[in-house]
Amino acid sequence: MGESITEGTIINWLISEGDSFEEGDILLEVATDKVDNEVPAPASGTLVKTLFQAKDVVPVGDVIAVLEVSEEQKLNSNSKLKSKTQNKLEKLRPVQKHSISKKASVSNSALNSFSISDSNSNTFFSPLIISIAKEHHISFEELARIPATGNEGRLRKSDLFQYIEDGRPYKFAQPVQQDPTAYRIPQLSFDKGKGKIIEMDRMRQMIADHMVYSKHTSPHVTAYVEADMTNMVNWRNANKKAFQEKYGERLTFTPLFVEAVAKAVKDFPNINASVDGNHIIVKEHINIGMATALPSGNLIVPVVKNADTKDLKALATNVNELAAKARDNKLGGDDIKGSTFTISNVGTFGSVMGTPIINQPEVAILALGIIKKRPEVIETESGDEIAIRSMMYLSLSFDHRVVDGFLGGSFVRRVADYFEQFDINRDI
Known part of the structure; x- marks a missing residue:
């Protein structure tokens, strides 16, 4: 369902237990990472049992239903799946019973003896670990106390499950204050005021979780440059009508930006990367995500795949198609999957510049401000002159774990150079 997706919500089942179906029939609808997906039947058969109901949030990889299908090969495969599911359910009770007994046996002395020095030295937690922790309401502070057996002190899934099975002995443990001068987070009670209470919808909650996770994971640094967009603006204004007549596509600034x-990115491939523990994965493909506002006001990031291999016509077609799907809430899972670098055109809202939050698991995101005419000093053959130019601020937020100031600054400057050096005589 996507690189960063760890769970989905069942919207509703379209068939009931005991109902028969044909191959390709839609069995249910699932909401994952801002997109609603229809799940088709893999073969003809009957729905034997549903293991989750509408509105349930299910981790990726869990069995959600047992199907009895007509093909012999499928049936054999399904019987194994059903047996595995039943075994998993049968094991659930003794594990819970064992957890309760373990929890009851934890002594107060064990809790009181915990000190801050018992925390793990490696506090990087994988998305899978964080997903499991959220499901069991385990805080980052509690995660840091769990004994880790992974490489270089990393917490493994088996470590977390063992800790949960043992009854979470450090759940209520308080760190021993070693240094009386150390900073402590004040326990403040704020007056949040009175007014209309609006419950966050599912998408807004997912955006909130993703943004908080990104700020917690990546040390954000932002670099700024400004670019003279006059050549690009003049060329686009002079050619947008002819472009639409020739190709049947609107020519906005977005495909020019993506290009x-x-x-x-090709010049600085290390900006096109993600982080996996102590490893940097430099991506083979250049897939540019475009932060796009939905009619509801929420944000989504459709992706232009292999942007470096497409000409301006193909980019314009791709961008317009994705923008139309976003407006009509028709984006599919593939449309928002696989982004390696993201741009956010905050100028469409009238913003001069922005400080964007990195779209995990990427390592950088570029914000493009409003294009505004200003008097600027320019160099001419007759000397310096003041002229009216179309100017824009660019701001690049990057993950300082793997992107240093030189790479971040050089990359955003190179983007500005491509904007400024746009060929005013370019053919459409």
Whole structure:
């Protein structure tokens, strides 16, 4: 369902237990990472049992239903799946019973003896660990106390499950204050005021979780440059009508931005990366995500795949198609999957510049401000002159774990150079 997706919500079942279906029939609808997906039947058969109901949140990889299908090969495979599921359910009770007894046996002395020095030295937690922790309401502070057996002190899934099975002995443990001068988070009670209470919808909750996770994971640093967009603006204004008549596509600034960013990414491939523990994964493909506002006001990031291999016509077609799908709430799972670098055009809202939050698991995101005419000093053959130019601020937020100031600054400057050096005589 996507690189960063760890769970989905069942919207509703379209068939009931005991109902028969044909191959390709839609069995249920699932909401994952801002997109609703229809799940088709893999073969003809009957729905034997549903293991989750509508509105249930299910981790990726869990069995959600048992099907009895007509093909012999499928049936054999399904019987194994059903047996595995039943075994999993049968094991559930003794594990819970064991957890309760373990929890009851934890002594107060064990809790009181915990000190801050018992925390893990490696506090990087994988998305899978964080997902399991959220499901069991385990805080980052509690995660840091769990004994880790992974490479270089990393917490493994088996460590977390063992800790849960043992009754979470450090759940209520308080760190011993070693240094009386150390900073402590004040326990403040804020007056949040009175007014209309609006419950966050599912998408807003997912956005909130993703943003908090990104700020917690990546040390954000932002670099700023400004670019003279006059050549690009003049060329686009002069050719947008002819472009639409020739190709049947609107020529906005977005495909021009995507084209320039893809070129800069090829020049600085290490900006097109993600982090896996102590490893950096430099991506083979350049897939540019475009932060896009939905009619509801929520944000989504459709992706232009292999942007560096497409000409301006293909980019314009791709961008317009994705924008139309976003407006009509028709984006599919593939449309928002696989982004390696993201741009956010905050200028469409009138913002001069922005400080964007990195779209995990990427390592950088570029914000493009409003294009605004300003008097600027320019160099001419007759000397310096003041002229009216179309100017724009660019701001690049990058993950300082793997992107240093030189790489971040050089990359955003290169994007600005491609904007400024736009060929005013370019053919459409």
